[in-house]
Amino acid sequence: MNIVVAMKQIPDLQQIRIRNREPVLDAVPLTLGNIDKNALEAAVAFKESHGGKVTVLSAGSEDLEDTIKEALAAGADEAFLVLDDELDGADSEAIAGILGAALNRIEDKDLIIFGEGSGDNYSGQVGPRVAEILGIPLVTYASSIEINDKTAKVVRSLEDCEEIIELTLPAAVSVLAGINEPRIPSVTQILKAGKKPKEILEMDDLGLALAEKQVITLSNLAPESERKQILLKSADELVKALSSQSLIGR
Amino acid sequence: MAGILIYSDKNDYALELLTAARIITASSGLDVRALSINNDSQAEALAGAGAEVCKINNTAIALADASALANAIKQAVEKLDINTILLSSNLRGRELAGRLAQIIGTACLTGVSAVKLNGDKLECQRNALGGATVATQYIATEKKVIAIVPRSFEKAPAGTGKISELEVDVQATPGLKLVETKAKSEDSVDIEAAEVLVAVGQGLNSKDDLPMVEALVKALGGELACSKPVATDKKWLSEERIIGLSGKKCKPELAVLLGISGQVQFNVGIRDAGTIVAVNSDENAYVNKMADYVLVDDLHKVVAELNKILA
Ligand SMILES: Cc1cc2nc3c(=O)[nH]c(=O)nc-3n(C[C@H](O)[C@H](O)[C@H](O)COP(=O)(O)OP(=O)(O)OC[C@H]3O[C@@H](n4cnc5c(N)ncnc54)[C@H](O)[C@@H]3O)c2cc1C
Numbered sequence: 001m002n003i004v005v006a007m008k009q010i011p012d013l014q015q016i017r018i019r020n021r022e023p024v025l026d027a028v029p030l031t032l033g034n035i036d037k038n039a040l041e042a043a044v045a046f047k048e049s050h051g052g053k054v055t056v057l058s059a060g061s062e063d064l065e066d067t068i069k070e071a072l073a074a075g076a077d078e079a080f081l082v083l084d085d086e087l088d089g090a091d092s093e094a095i096a097g098i099l100g101a102a103l104n105r106i107e108d109k110d111l112i113i114f115g116e117g118s119g120d121n122y123s124g125q126v127g128p129r130v131a132e133i134l135g136i137p138l139v140t141y142a143s144s145i146e147i148n149d150k151t152a153k154v155v156r157s158l159e160d161c162e163e164i165i166e167l168t169l170p171a172a173v174s175v176l177a178g179i180n181e182p183r184i185p186s187v188t189q190i191l192k193a194g195k196k197p198k199e200i201l202e203m204d205d206l207g208l209a210l211a212e213k214q215v216i217t218l219s220n221l222a223p224e225s226e227r228k229q230i231l232l233k234s235a236d237e238l239v240k241a242l243s244s245q246s247l248i249g250r
Numbered sequence: 251m252a253g254i255l256i257y258s259d260k261n262d263y264a265l266e267l268l269t270a271a272r273i274i275t276a277s278s279g280l281d282v283r284a285l286s287i288n289n290d291s292q293a294e295a296l297a298g299a300g301a302e303v304c305k306i307n308n309t310a311i312a313l314a315d316a317s318a319l320a321n322a323i324k325q326a327v328e329k330l331d332i333n334t335i336l337l338s339s340n341l342r343g344r345e346l347a348g349r350l351a352q353i354i355g356t357a358c359l360t361g362v363s364a365v366k367l368n369g370d371k372l373e374c375q376r377n378a379l380g381g382a383t384v385a386t387q388y389i390a391t392e393k394k395v396i397a398i399v400p401r402s403f404e405k406a407p408a409g410t411g412k413i414s415e416l417e418v419d420v421q422a423t424p425g426l427k428l429v430e431t432k433a434k435s436e437d438s439v440d441i442e443a444a445e446v447l448v449a450v451g452q453g454l455n456s457k458d459d460l461p462m463v464e465a466l467v468k469a470l471g472g473e474l475a476c477s478k479p480v481a482t483d484k485k486w487l488s489e490e491r492i493i494g495l496s497g498k499k500c501k502p503e504l505a506v507l508l509g510i511s512g513q514v515q516f517n518v519g520i521r522d523a524g525t526i527v528a529v530n531s532d533e534n535a536y537v538n539k540m541a542d543y544v545l546v547d548d549l550h551k552v553v554a555e556l557n558k559i560l561a
């Protein structure tokens with residue numbers, strides 16, 4: 001059983017500061033999306049109990065060669081990377097096209113796992129787009145995955161219901177953030193990660209060229225917060241403040 | 251003239267999309283069409299709100315099969331000469347948006363909370379960087395797929411519309427079989443509709459402390475909500491009560507946040523509240539910066555005191 005996990009390189013969101021409503025991204029280290037780590041954990045846990053191989057697939061800037069070590073340390077066996085400095089922040093359509101082309105190069109793949117949304121963009125488009133490109137069945141928003149020989153049984157957790165869906169492999173799944181608890185790699189695993197095999201391609205190698213952006217960003221600002229931030233000393237003061245504004249005791 | 255098509259699997263969200271579509275077309279005179287798929291009651295509801303509804307009834311299209319749905323909508327887009335497709339950004343809608351955009355060969359924005367037509371650009375607002383910022387973006391291609399966050403618009407008021415039927419030719423996706431659908435927990439609280447919300451976070455000591463928070467909720471006449479880990483990790487409350495990026499986006503008049511740190515993914519769900527109260531034992535908690543009233547104290551003590559005063 002070979003599982004491919006799609007992971008996106010993003011700025012570490014915890015370290016982004018806001019200055020004059022603008023996000024400050026200089027010197028913010030790159031990492032992999034949180035939910036993508038859940039996707040990887042699902043694949044690695046399966047490999048540990050049933051055998052097989054886990055390939056991590058990612059498209060991004062040159063820094064990815066370094067960032068991807070996180071995934072190799074956390075249990076991926078090898079990496080398949082498409083590098084181009086224009087790729088961070090590229091349109092979902094472009095990324096899906098690249099991942100689709102890369103997946104066509106990866107021979108054995110029984111299951112492809114995505115995150116429900118990337119850490120920075122959280123748009124949930126890339127997985128469904130890739131499934132359409134490859135013409136394979138996909139179940140989104142998985143809260144559990146059971147893999148058998150030729151099928152996978154997936155619980156799809158929506159707002160108001162759960163669907164239990166059976167997929168014939170090869171197939172794809174996107175996982176929910178809560179599906180598991182991603183492991184933290186040990187120091188030895190981190191050291192060994194650098195030696196794991198990486199296949200590195202450029203856009204040319206896939207016969208692709210990056211199209212002009214179709215999603216244009218006019219501005220990207222932190223919302224204005226004009227909260228009063230009045231420090232109160234007691235529950236009593238709070239009740240008085242809220243009552244004076246008719247927010248309680250109506 | 252090429253128009254706008256709206257579709258959602260949920261009747262209420264479809265009515266909200268109708269309002270959004272009318273706002274966009276108000277100055278342009280474009281046509282608005284509504285699509286309902288295997289859902290006659292929705293077709294009636296949309297027509298009852300003045301929409302021109304195209305109704306597809308085709309047993310090959312199952313709701314769980316988003317690829318088949320996308321194919322049906324693509325055919326509607328071609329037959330009805332549509333440029334802009336508005337979907338709802340609930341979970342089904344988000345998946346559908348990506349698939350539809352892919353098979354039409356166009357760009358797509360999901361999680362859109364506001365739209366504005368500026369000249370020929372349809373400017374959309376959506377959260378970026380995990381909710382830390384709000385981006386204003388537009389799609390430069392002629393065809394656009396836009397998925398709108400539920401409750402960003404009011405439902406369309408009553409009117410007189412009409413219903414026509416539309417035929418599409420769709421195959422069910424091979425290799426995908428729906429085995430069972432189970433309704434989620436009996437807890438069907440609607441925190442988005444509440445005017446007063448009391449939300450608890452991981453500052454709550456244990457599940458046993460919930461009754462006293464519930465007493466406060468009752469005294470304030472509101473609903474109980476929570477941060478994500480309280481529902482997904484601790485499982486003290488149902489997931490329907492989660493506020494935030496992957497939970498609900500709420501606009502209560504009053505929000506009381508108890509033992510919540512105020513991470514951006516939480517904040518995006520509550521930052522439109524009228525008045526925010528934060529109770530947190532850490533004076534440096536980020537939540538204090540997004541609050542109107544701040545109490546730096548143990549939440550259990552504060553809740554007990556509030557209950558006493560309000561009793
Ligand atoms: C893609 C993504 C989506 C997410 N979506 C959501 C979402 O929709 N909603 C959401 O909530 N989270 C979401 N999260 C998680 C989010 O990042 C935070 O981890 C979460 O909001 C933290 O919950 P919390 O504030 O309850 O817990 P913590 O961050 O642990 O904060 C607990 C707070 O309680 C205070 N405290 C402790 N003891 C007491 C006491 N006795 N009295 C008073 N205060 C006390 C502490 O000072 C602290 O500030 C998401 C994360 C990701 C990556």
Ligand SMILES: Nc1ncnc2c1ncn2[C@@H]1O[C@H](COP(=O)(O)O)[C@@H](O)[C@H]1O
Pocket residue numbers: 005006007008009033035036039057058059060092095099113114115116117118119121122123124125126127
């Ligand atoms: N550049 C990328 N490289 C690899 N995988 C990606 C990339 N962008 C998105 N993905 C995958 O697609 C999922 C959804 O991303 P998005 O559509 O951006 O929300 C992510 O959780 C990843 O699994």
